[in-house]
Amino acid sequence: MSPQNTPDPNLDPDLDDTDLLPRRRFLTLAGAGLLTIGFGSLAESVVGGLSEPLNQQVESLIFKPQQPVPEFPISAIEPDKLIVNSFRGTPAIDQLAYRLTIDGEVNQPLSLSTQDLKDLPFVDMVIRHVCVEGWAAIVQWGGVRLRDLVAIAKPSNKAKYVYFYSADGYYESWDIDSALHPQTLMAYQKNGQDLTPEYGAPLRLASPIKLGYKLSKWVTRIELRSELGQKRGYWEDLSYEWYAGI
Ligand SMILES: Nc1nc2c(c(=O)[nH]1)N[C@H]1C(S)=C(S)[C@@H](COP(=O)(O)O)O[C@H]1N2
Ligand SMILES: [Mo]
Numbered sequence: 001m002s003p004q005n006t007p008d009p010n011l012d013p014d015l016d017d018t019d020l021l022p023r024r025r026f027l028t029l030a031g032a033g034l035l036t037i038g039f040g041s042l043a044e045s046v047v048g049g050l051s052e053p054l055n056q057q058v059e060s061l062i063f064k065p066q067q068p069v070p071e072f073p074i075s076a077i078e079p080d081k082l083i084v085n086s087f088r089g090t091p092a093i094d095q096l097a098y099r100l101t102i103d104g105e106v107n108q109p110l111s112l113s114t115q116d117l118k119d120l121p122f123v124d125m126v127i128r129h130v131c132v133e134g135w136a137a138i139v140q141w142g143g144v145r146l147r148d149l150v151a152i153a154k155p156s157n158k159a160k161y162v163y164f165y166s167a168d169g170y171y172e173s174w175d176i177d178s179a180l181h182p183q184t185l186m187a188y189q190k191n192g193q194d195l196t197p198e199y200g201a202p203l204r205l206a207s208p209i210k211l212g213y214k215l216s217k218w219v220t221r222i223e224l225r226s227e228l229g230q231k232r233g234y235w236e237d238l239s240y241e242w243y244a245g246i
Helices: 017-036 039-048 056-063 114-118 146-153
Strands: 100-104 110-112 123-129 134-146 160-164 171-175 185-191 203-206 219-225
Touching: 056 146, 100 146, 110 146, 114 185, 123 185, 123 203, 134 146, 134 203, 146 185, 146 219
Parallel strands: 100 219
Antiparallel strands: 100 110, 123 134, 134 185, 160 171, 160 219, 185 203
16 A cells, blocks of 8 residues: 555545645555554554543543453354345445545544555454344354544544444444444454445444444444434434444
8 A cells, every 4th residue: 555645535625735735644644554553462552652632431441341242153153144234225335445434533533445444453253133123143243343443543532422424325323332342343244254235345333232223334434423413323313212232
């Protein structure tokens, strides 16, 4: 990757030149950092790099061991049971141009390619996906812990909610505790294979602690916020429950 020469497809066309330069410079630094930091020691590098006041609450959540939900053995996977459930079909996403943006209440906004995501520590889990429409499936998901991404983005002391925006227009909001749970993944694999487009490629949420409608597919932007907005989620705004814990 050569971040200096890579155009950012997510650059806001409204940005003026004074905004553009620092942003480009940031991308260069972020790209270089992502390629050179040994991510086996992500926690240490994040702790070592805390030069700015970090949200104590978020920091303690990130480094506090939280109770994991028991996982299933690989043999329990039900490969045919995960029903594609998309309110508006599958959006077309150019995997090469794709970037995940992380912004809002963070000290270090990020713009990550699929390769950047794959360079981060990989985690997988076999859990049950539960849809309120009355079906469930045991699935193996693989990807990056959301808490690792949030740690790199250095949340500000106001971050309490996390919004997820998807390429099909879907949107969701989560409480930060659930978002930083160790089994909340930004997944790019399902049952050991790269995600296919209908299941949310290149990146989707996966978690054993939230109902299916909280698990956004095709996530392009993660925004940390201090408050919930009037809009809370595609289904929530049509009267579904917001917390939606399992
Ligand atoms: N972007 C987006 N994410 C979404 C949806 C959607 O329509 N759009 N549907 C949700 C619902 S209701 C469920 S049950 C799961 C289904 O995931 P699957 O299609 O991979 O089985 O995706 C969730 N995430
Ligand atoms: Mo669902």
